[in-house]
Amino acid sequence: SAEQLPLSDAVVMTTSGQNTAAKTGQAQFAVNFGVANMGVSINKTNGAAFNQQLAMTNNRTERQIIQYLIDNDKVLVIDDFHYVAREMQMYIARTLKTELFNGLKAVIISLPHRSDEAIICNPDLIGRTTSIEILPWTAAELKAIAVKGFKLLGMPIGEAEENLLAQESITSPQLMQENCFQLAFAAMQKKQPISLELVHFAFKQTARDYAHYERLVKAIVQGPVQGIGRRKLYALAQGSVDIYHLLLLAFKADPPVTELSMVTLKERIKGLLLSKELLSSTIISATINKIIKIVEATMPDLDALEYKAQCLYILDPFLLFYLRWK
Structure with a gap:
């Protein structure tokens, strides 16, 4: 995140008092604060009791952040772009058009059916972007979880049960793993071989968790x-x-x-x-x-x-x- 980039901060220190006869002065100097030099400004009232206040504000502009990413060959990743408000999407798309020309590398992650939103917000991005579609897990890939897992457990499982597990896990490897866990647990608890009936029971156990x-x-x-x-x-x-x-x-x-x-x-x-x-x-x-x-x-x-x-x-x-x- 921007807060973790080694960019300078600005520090402002102020003092104040109530003596009407006091004179007011101001001084500014730089302080080395670990990773960067800090600009410090002091307002002092002489001859009066005063309270000191120390305020630190970030001095990280959008231009500084983007330039840092370019200079250090970093990639800007914007996840869940589809959640971003439309006005902000338009702003991001306009900014990317300029900064891509300056050397910025960016990845926008969105839902497959909304992958064209950045281009819709700014058609000038056409030709400057490449679409990479990450396909959902296939039934064969999900099935491999059951094949490998039950083999390691030493539990025989038929192809019909494997296919049903993959179908009902609906492209989700997390759901497939949970269904396999519930099935293995039920088989050990009931001391029964894996069957279609037991798979149905496992599905109902998984559903209870939701x-x-x-x-x-x-x-x-x-x-x-x-x-x-x-x-x-x-x-x-x-x-x-x-x-x-x-x-x-x-x-x-x-x-x-x-x-x-x-x-x-x-x-x-x-x-x-x-x-x-x-x-x-x-x-x-x-x-x-x-x-x-x-x-x-x-x-x-x-x-x-x-x-x-x-x-x-x-x-x-x-x-x-x-x-x-x-």
Whole structure:
């Protein structure tokens, strides 16, 4: 961070008193304060008791910081660029245009579907940037965790169980590791060989660790309080639900994926409904946007859902897993 760079600070020391007959003087001098010279200014009132105050302020301008990075061949890394306010994104993009020309090296990390935001903020960056996409973990890569881990534990596991673990871990190696842990623990505790039934049990044990999502799920199912008694109900095999509950069921339907286009959402909804009724894109989009507002109000710090260009992005695989296995 900027605070850790070896750049100079400015120190200001002041003294004050109440003697009306006193004379006031000022002196300035430099002090070596470890890593850099400090400019010190003293205001002194003679003939009076006074209180001393010492204030240190950073003298680190944006230009100094960037020049330090350039001179020392450092790379500026801006993580989670998608969280930055739009106005600040525009400012960063304008600054980068100039400083890249001066020799600055910068890396901007953002979500895949928002990787073009820096260029959108400043089209002049076209030709000055290179996009590197880091793909999510594949099912084969996740499966390798189970293959290697259970072999080291001396626990035989079938390919069907390995595939199910990889599928339900939804591109997340952390979730895969936790599911494997719960499965191994259950197998030792129950003294049973690994089976599909035991894998299902392990998933439910993992879901218990994410019970903090329960409040959020209930808020989504309830939907906005306004108009709750006038909502249309849709008939499903398991009963009638309103539009909010219906979409939540569509989100978690098979197969578990973190990107749902409007076409896919409509197909999933059609598969849930007993009737041949089709929901319009307008109704689906409006409801998704309201669900996102519910998420933001219920758990403000949770970056869970995003809807862009008629595609729903489930940013939190742990939430999707909880929806499927709670």
